[in-house]
Amino acid sequence: MTATPGGFLLLLIVVLFFLHLCWRLTRSRDGSAIACFAAAYMVLALLLDRHPEPVSIAPLLLPFLYPYAWLGLAASMWVPANMRVERRALVFPGRDPRLTALFCSQLALHVGVIGLSPWLEWRPLAVYVLAPPLTAAIGYAAYRMQLLAIRRTQDCRAPWASWAALCLLLPLLLAGVESWLMPLLLNFT
Template structure:
């Protein structure tokens, strides 16, 4: 295994560990239950799509931790999110966990919504570039956490959420077009 492959795998593993750590540190039982439920919501379709591979539902959700966290964020949003015409707020949620989950969810929404505009390249990138998606997901989380420092409550405007959802897929598709050929030379 080359150094490049080890580095790329490490990015995915560290992102998964960071997400698990963020959920555990929050002390939120709802977040932990959402994460456990999201694992099963992702593992079952993998088993149905690949029935000949016996261990696929066990390890494949960990290869896509950003999808795992986005599904957990969707389940968590139902419990904690308060919607208004100004945006989404999380009055009872831990602030950094809300930033983390909302970043993952806006990225997923952006990749799905922009799929038709980029001829499905965003969904292709979502499924085939886990290290790049993990890096972009972490950057999105840091941007959402930075936004928390500017305000007293954990609330996000629709403009902020929309720009996050639109920028992430564009950055991933453009950087993926440039990075993939470069990295394939080193694998």
């Protein structure tokens, strides 16, 4: 992304996604979610620290450029710790449905990208790494779809059908975006 109005608009998408997830975490007042989010930052910063210099600020800043990766790591910690698996749904007793939808959708995004990228010629992973605004926008749409599915249940449940559909749909969407929207965005910035 370059310093053009289009580049700033794309960067704004990532910033708004990050602010939304911070607001959702703060609003839920879920201590385990906040702890998982803090731990995920540390894990991601350590994974990104591959610079040969002894002091590098890049590992500390890169999680802010990839907030969906940060949230995905937090989801991989929070979801197994708080869910109860039933035959038809993942049940999160006593949890905020909006926070549950956020974590479940981001876990579905990451499971789908990791699981289906080899069969889709690595295109979902390419969009994931090279186009943070697109991945953040698709991650937010996934959150909204998962929230719709959770609100249709009486308690805080993520039905298997909706979660599995997200696991399959999101990498396909990223692969489709790579082929037709990425060239447009490159001309936009």
